[in-house]
Amino acid sequence: MNDRSFRTVDGAFLGRLRAIVGDAAVVTERDALDDYSHDEFSVEDIRRLPDAAVKPRSAGEVAQVLQLCNGQRIPVTARGGGTGLCGGCVPVFGGIVLSLENMKRIVDVDDRNLTATVEAGLMLMDFYPAVEKKGLFFPPHPGDESATIGGVIATNAGGARAVKYGVIRNFVKGIEVALPDGSVLVFGGPCIKDSSGYSLMHLMIGSEGTLGIVTQATIALMAPPQVVITLVAPYRSLHDAIATVPTILQRKILPMAIEFVDRESVRITGDFINKAWPCADGEAHLMIILDGPSDGEVMAAAETLGGICMEHGALDMFVADTKAKQRDILDIRSNIYEAMRNHMLEILDITVPRARIAEYVDAVQSLAKELNTWLPTYGHAADGNVHTHIMRERWADGQWTEIPGWEATYRKVRDRLHQIGKSLRGIPSGEHGIGLVKKDYLKAFLDPRAIDLMRNIKGVFDPNGILNPGKIFD
DSSP states (O other): OOGGGSOOOOHHHHHHHHHHHOGGGEEOOHHHHGGGSOOSOOSSOOOOOOSEEEOOSSHHHHHHHHHHHHHHTOOEEEESSSOOSSSTTOOTTOSEEEEOTTOOOEEEEETTTTEEEEETTOBHHHHHHHHHHTTOBOOOBOSOTTOBHHHHHHHTOOBTTHHHHOOGGGTEEEEEEEOTTSOEEEEEOSOSOOOSSOOHHHHHTTSTTSSOEEEEEEEEOBOOOSEEEEEEEEESOHHHHHHTHHHHHHTTOOOSEEEEEEHHHHHHHHHHHTOOOSOOOSSEEEEEEEEESSHHHHHHHHHHHHHHHHHTTOSOOEEEOSHHHHHHHHHHHHTHHHHHGGGEEEEOBOBOOGGGHHHHHHHHHHHHHHTTOOOOEEEETTTTEEEEEEESEEEETTEEEEOTTHHHHHHHHHHHHHHHHHHTTOBSBSSSOOTTTTHHHHHHHSOHHHHHHHHHHHHHHOTTOOBSTTSSOO
16 A cells, blocks of 8 residues: 555544544644654654644544544554654554553552553553552563553563563453444453454554554553562673573573673663663673562572573672662663664664574674674573664763764664574564564565465455554555
8 A cells, every 4th residue: 555545634634533532632733743753763764744643532532533534544553652663653654643642541450350451541650550559560561661551562562571471462361442443342351261262352462553553451460579689690701691591491490581781781871870780790691580489489599590600601690689779780771772772773673582592692793793883782581582783883982983884884784683583583573563664574584475464464454554554564
């Protein structure tokens, strides 16, 4: 589908929108629309101003807006917190951005059924405290807490804790979805088991707003862990650090998180947020978070882990046993992207089988040397999700300097990194999604018939192609 397949927004159409949501909920001023024209992708200017942004307050209003747009062939791009990294919420064909920012109610936190029902525009930074206030725990932590519930469902976000607890998909029990024909359906529900036909709920999760718009979700919760400690093990090389992970898992220890980071990245980030990483030795570190029901059980696991790390060349083992120390470490790990964003071109989230992460990292380091660039790489060591930064500046001796020739090598680096991932039987995205900027890589990784099936599925839900057009595939 191309932009000529869609109609343009005119005054009469805007009047009908305002009749649905109210004058204040329809944005048409050019300066204000700029906020709805982009996400966090920064390599090139992929901004596109919508003709209008609409801010409904209920699922019923969302459905009416969709029905109106569908009848008029006006494209609709749903938007949550705008924290995406692949152009997923950019309105490439103009039309309407449907922002869920006014739909952020916590409908219910049910401590008997261990669920929370919330609207899709609720930000994670508001969701976590509400859950904790009830004495409950939501394990997934995708990173930026200004992301919304609807947004993380749309991308099936993951984060550091996925190794033990799984990704967002594992915690969504039910969703309310508005479809282009104006219907509002509920997929899934409060039951733990469900073998009642196709799982339309799971089809929606990760579909990036191309099949329907999630307006509300019921999220599974857990009792919080009684004891949590964080370990940091420094190594002489990133290869040695990553090679430790299979042994940890083979010994039947399942940490909440196992992250690998390089020393330069945590040093830069520590300076950026004015916090100290617990050790400066080695070239790379493993950050391991253990949780459990008692001090004795967690400390026994920590002792076993320490032995495994030493067997694989760890130089030491640092234990953060207070919440303050743990928060400092997690803050540094969580802010690496923020510390580097103004000096980088793109952050990738290629995912490979976890036993092959060391091969991937070795290949990345070889590529950096070959092309005389800097590719800081870190990520989720126990699930294979690796984040490589393609940089335009290099950090050395406490300052940033431009990498010569980065303009000429950027595309080559990007292509080669994905080729490496594919050669290791990987996938182009583990948690960020495909959006606008990774479509060519999806075609390179998947069988064409699989993409045809995806197109056919979209045609069933969205026959006029108005929902987030131009994303995932053409």
